[in-house]
Amino acid sequence: MTRARAGGRHGKPWRAAGAALVLLAMAGAGMIGASVRSAPPPRPPQPLAQAGPAESDRTAGVTVEGTGVAIADQVPIDEESADPSAPGAVPALPRSAPTTISIPRIGVNADVMTLGIDPDGTVQVPPLEQAQRAGWYSPGPSPGEVGNAVIVGHVDSAKLGPAVFFDLGALKPGDRITVARQDGRNATFTVDSVKSYPKTSFPSELVYGASDKPSLRVVTCGGVFDRSARSYLDNIVVFATLTA
Numbered sequence: 001m002t003r004a005r006a007g008g009r010h011g012k013p014w015r016a017a018g019a020a021l022v023l024l025a026m027a028g029a030g031m032i033g034a035s036v037r038s039a040p041p042p043r044p045p046q047p048l049a050q051a052g053p054a055e056s057d058r059t060a061g062v063t064v065e066g067t068g069v070a071i072a073d074q075v076p077i078d079e080e081s082a083d084p085s086a087p088g089a090v091p092a093l094p095r096s097a098p099t100t101i102s103i104p105r106i107g108v109n110a111d112v113m114t115l116g117i118d119p120d121g122t123v124q125v126p127p128l129e130q131a132q133r134a135g136w137y138s139p140g141p142s143p144g145e146v147g148n149a150v151i152v153g154h155v156d157s158a159k160l161g162p163a164v165f166f167d168l169g170a171l172k173p174g175d176r177i178t179v180a181r182q183d184g185r186n187a188t189f190t191v192d193s194v195k196s197y198p199k200t201s202f203p204s205e206l207v208y209g210a211s212d213k214p215s216l217r218v219v220t221c222g223g224v225f226d227r228s229a230r231s232y233l234d235n236i237v238v239f240a241t242l243t244a
Helices: 204-208
Strands: 061-064 069-072 098-103 108-115 134-137 147-152 176-181 186-198 214-226 231-242
Touching: 098 147, 147 204, 176 214, 186 214, 204 214, 204 231
Parallel strands: 108 134, 147 214
Antiparallel strands: 061 069, 098 108, 098 176, 134 147, 176 186, 186 231, 214 231
């Protein structure tokens, strides 16, 4: 598994300094399973939008050693500066950990575990034996807070087969994602776009960077399965905005 270091300021839209943001250890085998496969797995649905180098080039900053992921040096957003009275804006929620994620179009209704950082400084991922659960990166904003909340999950597992986000690439703009929270509130997001990025050009700034509105990023693996590396070559990223 390829791992990289992570950081962030707990409870705030956060600043990535140096090697502070990562691609959530999904550049290696960790998001698909560690067992050797006798045959390629079924290919998960792929989004229509394949992001090109020009878009990922907006991620300017430091490259994390071993991943080739460019890391942006972000300035934190003041939550009070977000204008809840703007047309179409939905007021942000206070911080509260997510408990479940529901995506009706692809039949997802999954528990969400809280992920942090391992002692070696790498980002945790859901255990492969719990590949039907999603994970929330807790050093970043919670779903509904101002900023980009990040939820990740496996696409499949060598042992269990298709996992929680196997069909993530089938989502389309306008689809709904609802995240239930520990405070009893539901944060409902509307999908803005669904894109596929080569893992060598993961858009860290677009996923982890500062935002002045409550947003959600849902990430898994996709693209072609590289049998020699036992890994998918791309990441699928769903971009969504709080609407209810």
